[in-house]
Amino acid sequence: xxxxxxxxxxxxxxxxxLEIIMNRRDVRGxxxxxxxxxxxxxNQILQAAVNAPSVGxxxxxxxxxxxxxxxxxxxxxxxNVENEKASKLFKDEKQQEYNRLKLxxxxxxxxxxxxxxxxxxxxxxxQTSMTEVGLYSVVCAIQNMWLMARALNxxxxxxxxxxxxxxxxxxxxxxxxxxxxxxCLGYTNGFLxxxxxxxxxxxxxxxxxxxxxxxxx
Amino acid sequence: xxxxxxxxxxxxxxxxxLEIIMNRRDVRGxxxxxxxxxxxxxNQILQAAVNAPSVGxxxxxxxxxxxxxxxxxxxxxxxNVENEKASKLFKDEKQQEYNRLKLxxxxxxxxxxxxxxxxxxxxxxxQTSMTEVGLYSVVCAIQNMWLMARALNxxxxxxxxxxxxxxxxxxxxxxxxxxxxxxCLGYTNGFLxxxxxxxxxxxxxxxxxxxxxxxxx
Numbered sequence: 001x002x003x004x005x006x007x008x009x010x011x012x013x014x015x016x017x018l019e020i021i022m023n024r025r026d027v028r029g030x031x032x033x034x035x036x037x038x039x040x041x042x043n044q045i046l047q048a049a050v051n052a053p054s055v056g057x058x059x060x061x062x063x064x065x066x067x068x069x070x071x072x073x074x075x076x077x078x079x080n081v082e083n084e085k086a087s088k089l090f091k092d093e094k095q096q097e098y099n100r101l102k103l104x105x106x107x108x109x110x111x112x113x114x115x116x117x118x119x120x121x122x123x124x125x126x127q128t129s130m131t132e133v134g135l136y137s138v139v140c141a142i143q144n145m146w147l148m149a150r151a152l153n154x155x156x157x158x159x160x161x162x163x164x165x166x167x168x169x170x171x172x173x174x175x176x177x178x179x180x181x182x183x184c185l186g187y188t189n190g191f192l193x194x195x196x197x198x199x200x201x202x203x204x205x206x207x208x209x210x211x212x213x214x215x216x217x
Numbered sequence: 218x219x220x221x222x223x224x225x226x227x228x229x230x231x232x233x234x235l236e237i238i239m240n241r242r243d244v245r246g247x248x249x250x251x252x253x254x255x256x257x258x259x260n261q262i263l264q265a266a267v268n269a270p271s272v273g274x275x276x277x278x279x280x281x282x283x284x285x286x287x288x289x290x291x292x293x294x295x296x297n298v299e300n301e302k303a304s305k306l307f308k309d310e311k312q313q314e315y316n317r318l319k320l321x322x323x324x325x326x327x328x329x330x331x332x333x334x335x336x337x338x339x340x341x342x343x344q345t346s347m348t349e350v351g352l353y354s355v356v357c358a359i360q361n362m363w364l365m366a367r368a369l370n371x372x373x374x375x376x377x378x379x380x381x382x383x384x385x386x387x388x389x390x391x392x393x394x395x396x397x398x399x400x401c402l403g404y405t406n407g408f409l410x411x412x413x414x415x416x417x418x419x420x421x422x423x424x425x426x427x428x429x430x431x432x433x434x
Contacts, residue, residue, distance in 0.1 A: 001232070005410040007240050013233055014261065014368035015218070020234055021268050021361055023224050044231065050425055051238050053363065055377060057414035059423045064430045071432055086345040098342065125315065125419065126377045128303040132352075133377045136398070139356035140363075144238055146270065147364070151231035160272060160343045160350045172433045181353070193222040197274035202342065206276045208267055213281045215288055216389045 020151050025191050027155025029105030032186040037111045041152050045185075048148035054137035056125030061138045064171050066112040071170065075182065076106045078166040079159060086161055097202065104159045109184035114167060115142060119176035138180040145183075155188035218264075237368050242408050244372025246322030249403040254328045258369050262402075265365035271354035273342035278355045281388050283329035288387065292399065293323045295383040296376060303378055314419065321376045326401035331384060332359060336393035355397040362400075372405035 046063060054060060066072065083103065090098045106112060117138045127133050142158075149156040164179040173179070197203055263280060271277060283289065300320065307315045323329060334355045344350050359375075366373040381396040390396070414420055 001235055001239055003239050003410050006407040007236070008370055009237065009240075009368045013237070014365065016230055016233060017237055017365060017368045018218055018261065018265060018268075019224070020226065020230070021265050021365070022218055022220050023226075024268075024270065026270055044235065046425060046429065048235060048238050050423070050428065051235075051241075052360065053241065053243055053375065053412075055375075057412050057420040057422075059420075059428075062428050062430065064433065066432060068432055082346040086340075086342075089340040089345055090342075101342075103343070123303075123306040125303075125307075125318075125414070126320070126375075128306055129299040129379060130377045130381055133375075133398075135349075136353075136356045136359075139353045140360040142353075143269065143357040143360035144364075146357075147234060147361075148231065148238070151226045151234045153225055158270065158272075158343075158350075160347045162346060164347055170433075171430075174434065181350075190223040193220050195270075195274050197342070203274040203276075205274075206267070208263060211267065211276075211279050212263065213279065213388075215283055215285055216281065216387075217391065 020147055023191060024146055024150040025155065025195065027105065027157045027188050028102045029108035030102040031155060031188045031190065032105045032108040032184065033189055034110055035187045037154060037185060037187070041154060042111070044152060045145050045148050048144040049141040052137065052141035052144045055127045055133045058120055058124045058134060058137065060118050060120060060134050061141050062116045062118050062177065064114040066114065067110065072106050072112060074170045075112070075162065075167060078162045079104050079106065082161045082163055103161060105157050105184040106159065109186040111185040113183045113185060114171055114179060115181050115183065116173055116177040117180050135178065135180060142181055149185060153187070154185055155191065157184045159184060237364055240408060241363055241367040242372065242412065244322065244374045244405050245319050246325035247319040248405045248407065249322045249325040249372060249401065250406055251327055252404045254371060254402060254404070258371060259328070261369060262362050262365045265361040266358040269354065269358035269361045272344045272350045275337055275341045275351060275354065277335050277337060277351050278358050279333045279335050279394065281331040283331065284327065289323050289329060291387045292329070292379065292384060295379045296321050296323065299378045299380055320378060322374050322401040323376065326403040328402040330400045330402060331388055331396060332398050332400065333390055333394040334397050352395065352397060359398055366402060370404070371402055372408065374401045376401060
């Protein structure tokens with residue numbers, strides 16, 4: 001795609017972006033189909049990723065594309081351990097509700113992607129006072145991918161209930177890399193009209209006016 | 218905006234998203250105009266933020282809208298201190314080049330927004346093994362804002378060369394909050410066709426094929 005200098009977008013184009021944002025969902029194993037994701041679609045999603053902002057134009061992201069059952073089995077094993085520990089942190093009814101939720105789609109999704117931050121061995125412009133911004137660049141890439149996947153009608157879900165060090169070992173990642181996120185991607189049998197945890201009243205949606213402060217708190 | 222269950226997007230809609238992604242820039246003080254950003258536009262940008270994914274639907278984000286010269290002066294003071302320290306980390310020609318760059322637009326941009334993570338005082342679903350994912354949710358919101366600002370032809374720039382604790386004090390943020398990012402927003406006299414640091418050859422663009430690994434490293 002060519003970039004036109006100083007392209008002026010129209011309101012209906014901004015509206016479409018908002019529509020994609022509002023239709024994006026965290027998709028889990030109860031909604032994936034096994035239809036493979038085409039290489040061309042994977043490339044479009046990765047194209048969105050590498051055009052994210054990065055501090056000092058450091059582009060500190062790397063992507064491991066996972067399709068094999070063997071790798072998925074190892075990742076699923078760390079999910080199982082961490083999820084059992086997590087369940088115990090919730091009490092009574094909340095725990096029962098927790099246990100009923102399907103919180104990953106490692107096997108169900110045809111495609112898994114692990115996304116790493118790679119450490120840079122020289123000072124990075126903009127990363128000198130707040131060193132975490134390198135990791136944040138990778139998260140910006142992830143959000144671009146999530147929106148692009150949704151625009152391609154592909155579901156994506158973030159699996160955070162894992163031991164990142166275990167996943168690093170499984171994927172033989174270099175020492176200086178940090179796992180930022182592990183994702184399941186695939187076509188779905190439908191996107192929910194609201195986030196699942198909102199529909200189930202696990203948490204309520206916050207009022208926007210409660211989140212905004214003027215000048216100071 | 219209404220969400221239609223299971224909205225199917227078309228390829229030209231995904232292409233428009235990629236176009237917005239590829240035209241987004243980190244905008245700094247040499248490119249902002251003083252034209253105020255309309256309230257309606259600010260609301261559209263915040264709407265994009267609060268519809269980002271958040272771990273366990275925790276929505277752990279808060280936004281401080283800054284327009285006053287007094288607040289900006291205090292933030293600019295911490296930038297000046299941190300930027301002087303940062304400059305010393307670069308050597309010779311790279312340092313001269315660093316010093317020539319305009320790395321913030323605190324005064325020039327009519328609108329500054331500080332974005333905080335707010336700690337939650339109960340277990341958050343999905344945040345039990347990788348506790349940093351709460352911060353990452355806030356970064357997803359930031360990337361949504363950046364794209365929405367661009368789609369509204371509004372520039373946005375990330376100011377990371379600041380002492381986050383100083384900014385917390387200036388904005389009287391609660392103890393349990395963490396500054397994730399400080400941003401300058403405003404109309405611009407033009408968006409560059411490529412990231413400025415790429416145009417200036419501060420860093421080279423990485424080859425996508427070098428960033429992708431199959432199954433393991």
